[in-house]
Amino acid sequence: xxxxxxxxxxxDRAPPSSAVGPIAWIRDNLFGxxxxxxATLVFFYLFFSYVPPFVEWALINANWTGSDRSVCEANAAxxxxxxxxxxxxxxxxxxxxxxxxxxxxxxxLIFILFFALLLPLLFEKxxxxxxxTIALLGVFPVVFYFVVYGGYFGISQSNTTQxxxxxxxxxxAFVGILLALPIGILLALGRxxxxxxxxxxxxxxxxFWRGTPLITILFMASVMLPLFFxxxxxxxxxxxxxxxxxxxxxxxxxxxxxxxxxxxPKGQSEAAMALGLGYWRRTVFITLPQALKISIPSIVNTxxxxxxxxxxxxxxxxxxxxxxxxxTARSMEWKGYDIEAFLFAGFVYWAFCYGMSRYxxxxxxxxxxxxxx
Amino acid sequence: xxxxxxxxxxxxxESIITIDGLNKWYGQFHVLKDIxxxxxxxxxxxxxxxxxSGKSTLIRCINRLETHQEGSIVVDGIELTDxxxxxxxxxxxxxxxxxxxxxxxxxxxxxxxTLAPIWVRKTPKREAEELAMQYxxxxxxxxxxNKYPGQLSGGQQQRVAIARSLCMNPRVMLFDEPTSALDxxxxxxxxxxxxxxxxxxxxxxxxTHEMGFARKVANRVIFMDGGQIVEQNEPExxxxxxxxxxxxxxxxxxLQH
Ligand SMILES: Nc1ncnc2c1ncn2[C@@H]1O[C@H](COP(=O)(O)OP(=O)(O)OP(=O)(O)O)[C@@H](O)[C@H]1O
Ligand SMILES: [Mg+2]
Numbered sequence: 205x206x207x208x209x210x211x212x213x214x215x216d217r218a219p220p221s222s223a224v225g226p227i228a229w230i231r232d233n234l235f236g237x238x239x240x241x242x243a244t245l246v247f248f249y250l251f252f253s254y255v256p257p258f259v260e261w262a263l264i265n266a267n268w269t270g271s272d273r274s275v276c277e278a279n280a281a282x283x284x285x286x287x288x289x290x291x292x293x294x295x296x297x298x299x300x301x302x303x304x305x306x307x308x309x310x311x312x313l314i315f316i317l318f319f320a321l322l323l324p325l326l327f328e329k330x331x332x333x334x335x336x337t338i339a340l341l342g343v344f345p346v347v348f349y350f351v352v353y354g355g356y357f358g359i360s361q362s363n364t365t366q367x368x369x370x371x372x373x374x375x376x377a378f379v380g381i382l383l384a385l386p387i388g389i390l391l392a393l394g395r396x397x398x399x400x401x402x403x404x405x406x407x408x409x410x411x412f413w414r415g416t417p418l419i420t421i422l423f424m425a426s427v428m429l430p431l432f433f434x435x436x437x438x439x440x441x442x443x444x445x446x447x448x449x450x451x452x453x454x455x456x457x458x459x460x461x462x463x464x465x466x467x468x469p470k471g472q473s474e475a476a477m478a479l480g481l482g483y484w485r486r487t488v489f490i491t492l493p494q495a496l497k498i499s500i501p502s503i504v505n506t507x508x509x510x511x512x513x514x515x516x517x518x519x520x521x522x523x524x525x526x527x528x529x530x531x532t533a534r535s536m537e538w539k540g541y542d543i544e545a546f547l548f549a550g551f552v553y554w555a556f557c558y559g560m561s562r563y564x565x566x567x568x569x570x571x572x573x574x575x576x577x
Numbered sequence: 578x579x580x581x582x583x584x585x586x587x588x589x590x591e592s593i594i595t596i597d598g599l600n601k602w603y604g605q606f607h608v609l610k611d612i613x614x615x616x617x618x619x620x621x622x623x624x625x626x627x628x629x630s631g632k633s634t635l636i637r638c639i640n641r642l643e644t645h646q647e648g649s650i651v652v653d654g655i656e657l658t659d660x661x662x663x664x665x666x667x668x669x670x671x672x673x674x675x676x677x678x679x680x681x682x683x684x685x686x687x688x689x690x691t692l693a694p695i696w697v698r699k700t701p702k703r704e705a706e707e708l709a710m711q712y713x714x715x716x717x718x719x720x721x722x723n724k725y726p727g728q729l730s731g732g733q734q735q736r737v738a739i740a741r742s743l744c745m746n747p748r749v750m751l752f753d754e755p756t757s758a759l760d761x762x763x764x765x766x767x768x769x770x771x772x773x774x775x776x777x778x779x780x781x782x783x784x785t786h787e788m789g790f791a792r793k794v795a796n797r798v799i800f801m802d803g804g805q806i807v808e809q810n811e812p813e814x815x816x817x818x819x820x821x822x823x824x825x826x827x828x829x830x831x832l833q834h
Contacts, residue, residue: 474642475679475738479693479745480669482661489692493683571683 262547273538287541288548291532295548298368298528307360310351311371317347318374326563328570341382348375364442368523370552375442376514376524380449381507387450388457389496393487395462406458413455419516421448426520445517449510456506464499465491497571504564508557525549589796590618593749593780594639598648601634608634609645610804616749621781623791623812626801627827632784635801636751639782640671653748669697672742676754678734680726686713686737687722690744698745705744712740716770732763736770743774750774752783786831792816800824 234244265282268289269275276284288295294302297311321340324330352371355361367375394406413421425448430439468491476486496503515526523531526549532538533545594616601609608631616622624632637643638650641657641664650657652667681689690709694700700708713719716736718729726734735755742750752771756764768790775781775794785791791798791812798815800808800823808821816832819825 469679471675471677471679472681475673475675475681477642478640478668478671478673479741480665480697481693482665485696489696490681494681497683 273541276541283547284538284541284544287533287538287544291538294369294532295525295529295545296370298366298371298523300362300366300368301371302369303366307362310354310359310362314348314351314371315374318344326566345378345382348378364440367442369528370525372442372517372522372528373511373514373525376445376449376517377507377511379446380453380510380514383446383450384453384457384510385503387454389461389492391454391458392461392465393492395458396465410455410458413452414459416452418449418452418513419519421452422516422519424448425451441520441522445520445522449514453506453510456509457503460499460502460506461495463502464495464497467498468494497568500564500568500571504560508560511557511560512553525552589620592616593618593653594782595651596639596648597650599635599638599645599650600647601638601643601645608804609638612648612806614799614806616780616782618748618780619778620796621775621779621794622783622797622799623795624782624784624799624801625786625788625791625827625831626807630801631804632801633753636673636753636782636784639749639751640668640673642673665697669693669745670748672745672747672750674735674738674742674750674752674755676758678726678731678738678758680734680738680741682726685723685725686718686729689726689737690741693741694744709740709744712743713737715743715773716740717766730763731759732766735759735763735767739767739770739774749780749782752781752785754784754786756785756787788816788832800827802827 235241261281262283265279266285268285270286271290273284273287275286276282291302293308297308301307301311318340321336321344325333325336325340330336350356351359352367352375353362353364391406391410394402395410397403397406422445425444426441429444429447433439472490472494473486476490481489515524517524518527526546529545529549530542533540533542592615594614596612596614599609599612599614600607612635624635626632634643638645638657639652644659645657653670655663655667657664657667680686681692684692687706687709690712691700691702691705694705694708695702698705710719710722713722716739718733718736718740721729721733721737726737729737735758739755755771756767759767764787768787771781771783771790772794781794783790783795795812797809798812799806800815800819800821802823808815808819808824810820815824816828819828
């Protein structure tokens with residue numbers, strides 16, 4: 205033990221100047237190779253030839269105020285947001301509420317309530333998230349029914365054939381998502397069941413609805429559903445669309461959940477079995493939570509697809525956000541401003557879908573940081 | 578392993594597992610052939626044998642993770658049939674520890690341990706947690722109670738898995754190669770826990786190739802090959818004086834190093 209050398213760490217040196225700083229970053233990331241240089245140049249060319257003129261048209265020169273098209277005609281170099289501004293109520297809430305100014309508080313209240321419940325859920329630290337979630341998924345739909353549909357407590361019953369705009373899009377998508385998730389989960393479990401009868405029923409259901417385009421289902425729901433019910437039972441058009449959408453959506457949700465279930469190692473349910481947990485407890489506590497976590501991205505994918513697909517209800521004569529925007533742009537008053545109508549509708553769709561996508565990423569990360577596996 | 582002195586012979590009680598004429602097939606493949614096995618209360622049995630000889634299948638039949646086609650298995654006085662009620666009655670009395678731990682990754686260590694007592698035994702949550710902490714202490718990782726399994730080492734995970742089984746107060750514990758997925762330095766910590774269990778009189782059926790453990794703990798070592806029980810004996814006899822050429826070959830292979 206006489207001559208033991210002591211370890212002396214070598215001092216750190218700063219990296220050579222050519223490896224750091226903005227110049228180095230640009231060189232490495234934008235012009236790292238010939239291919240990358242070409243891509244960079246093409247991108248900048250396209251960006252500068254299209255984006256500035258668009259920004260100029262859509263924002264800088266745009267018309268925002270006024271109450272008729274004369275403003276926009278006077279300044280044709282800019283977008284006519286005046287149109288959207290004047291017809292906003294109709295595009296968002298549909299004809300029934302737009303034409304009854306006294307009733308406008310109803311959809312307004314509903315959306316305020318929706319965001320008031322939703323936004324706190326997006327923040328990590330919010331207390332009582334469980335109750336907020338229950339309120340959003342359980343209580344909110346009931347409030348929606350009583351406030352928007354009405355017919356009780358002195359709130360007049362609204363005419364669903366005149367529902368439209370974003371309100372309709374929202375109602376269809378929300379109901380579709382809310383009902384399709386539990387139905388889809390049951391179908392996914394059924395498809396993996398050991399009982400042949402249950403399995404076959406689920407397989408047939410899923411494959412049937414997955415193989416049929418939504419537009420066909422909506423059409424069928426509108427034409428054929430009444431045939432299955434005794435004469436005299438009047439079925440609301442919106443309810444028919446909701447049923448069609450739920451049937452369709454649950455098949456897709458089922459497949460997304462099944463993907464998650466299939467990814468759970470067999471050892472998980474074996475360990476649960478060995479502890480004496482029965483089928484439902486194994487499912488609720490062990491396999492399903494893990495499967496849902498895995499399938500969040502694909503489930504949200506189907507939600508996003510559904511949100512946009514709701515515009516297909518135009519086939520049965522309902523005017524959702526997209527179709528309402530288009531219809532207003534066809535009116536005598538605002539003829540010719542289709543681009544603004546589509547851009548606005550597109551923006552609303554985008555905002556919601558992007559929100560869903562971000563939230564799902566958030567959720568994935570949150571469920572993941574807890575563990576290292 | 579070292580030449581451990583053998584534990585005092587267990588006080589054997591009446592039969593707790595009785596397997597009679599057990600035959601099992603996977604499709605055409607005859608995986609278990611005419612197995613007869615009687616396990617007394619307090620007995621500690623080590624099962625060994627080459628890969629594919631049916632060791633896992635045999636112990637998985639005991640808590641019906643596998644179904645058998647012929648013969649009978651009676652556990653704690655209840656015969657295993659298709660009756661799910663009976664199956665769950667048996668499973669709550671029979672703990673199992675797996676090669677790959679199979680902890681529930683989305684639950685904390687404590688939740689892993691309390692889930693079954695709360696939902697199967699209907700133990701109040703507070704009580705279940707106290708019990709779980711007792712067993713976590715016993716496997717020497719109470720400080721990890723609020724971590725997730727993914728944050729633990731393999732040896733720690735396997736000890737949690739043992740604690741999770743013990744929380745159900747099982748009458749029998751089945752181990753399926755509990756140490757073969759572990760790094761060498763972690764094997765000892767898991768075996769220590771198992772030796773402790775044996776000292777406390779737990780009835781154990783243990784598939785393992787840890788011959789030091791077998792010598793020290795087992796009342797009986799069973800050698801399986803080709804789906805049959807080829808030879809069984811007390812450890813001293815089994816290791817020093819194997820009767821069957823298959824056993825001799827197997828022992829020479831695993832005791833070489
Ligand atoms: N689900 C199954 N379907 C078909 N064959 C199987 C199945 N499970 C196991 N086998 C086969 O049964 C035989 C016995 O398997 P078992 O897992 O019981 O062996 P083992 O003795 O535990 O082996 P090891 O030491 O490798 O774990 C093997 O040949 C295996 O391939
Ligand atoms: Mg095995």
